[in-house]
Amino acid sequence: MTAPGSLLQPAVEAFLRYLRVERQLSPLTQSNYGRQLDTVVAMADEMKLTDWSQLDAGKVRMLAARSKRGGLGAASLALRMSALRSFLDWQVHQGVLSANPAKGISTPRAPRHLPKNIDVDEVNQLLDIDLNDPLAVRDRAMLEVMYGAGLRLSELVGIDCRHLDVASGEVWVMGKGSKERKLPIGRTAVTWVEHWLALRDIYAPEDDALFLSNQGRRISARNVQKRFAEWGIKQGVNSHIHPHKLRHSFATHVLESSGDLRAVQELLGHANLSTTQIYTHLDFQHLAQVYDAAHPRAKRGKS
Secondary structure (H helix, E strand, O other): OOOOOOOOOHHHHHHHHHHOOOOOOHHHHHHHHHHHHHHHHHHHHOOOOHHHHHHHHHHHHHHHHHHHHHHHHHHHHHHHHHHHHHHHHHHHHHHOOOOOOOOOOOOOOOOOOOOOOHHHHHHHHOOOOOOOOHHHHHHHHHHHHHHOOOOHHHHOOOOEHHHEEOOOOOEEEOHHHHHHHHHOOHHHHHHHHHHHHHHHHHHOOOOEEOOOOOOOOOOOHHHHHHHHHHHHHHHOOOOOHHHEEEEHHHHHHHHHHHHHHHHHHHHHHOOOHHHOOOOHHHHHHHHHHHHHOOOOOOOOOOO
16 A cells, blocks of 8 residues: 555556556556555655656656665666656656656666576476376376466466367467467377366366366466476476476477577567567577587686
């Protein structure tokens, strides 16, 4: 919640309502924006601002500088400034402000961490599951579909049986921003989905969800994360297994084999190619390792 009694509060609440009702952004995004704008309101109150029109570029820089001095990291500062820019853009669109004073004010760039992936041998090790119960079959099917199509966790748990075309080996998913896409999932994934479908009715499904909990309800994202981590440990995989790591591994392995960045962009459902280009760095990292290990001029001298 924003600061009680603040004269700046009503506009922020109206903006958050706009994000919820009109933009229909995820609850997490709404929460992140709300939390950052709460802090901005509190800081603006300390600066004796009573109206957003009093906020100019100099005061925005002061807000950013005070946030940094307060120990805010680069990524969190970027999020705070992004929330403020979006809010002020909305104010301009509403005709309240004539210009956005936060435009053009740069913030330190957060260090870019390359996503971690597991190699093909580790994927095979992970997926070699001893299928001694129906839930193990379900988990194998989920792992195969996640890695076979490079899905987001929300996309995996959101699959209904009607979204699956076993004959063509395709699945329909709803991605970010309510964008639909149809994806191939591979023959192996189809095989394990068919095994699971033969057992699914054991759990008396409550709806059309493809993957169920043992209570017959759609499996939760948290449950998937827990089960994947447990299988990573059981199968002796060296790194922690989580859904996003399988998505990253899918993208890396497809790019290494095909070199087709545009195709990987489409498969992952990225709106911008720049988001997908992180995988070119991963691919280069792999090539650099091969070079260092194999090229005569790269080998370190051993005397």
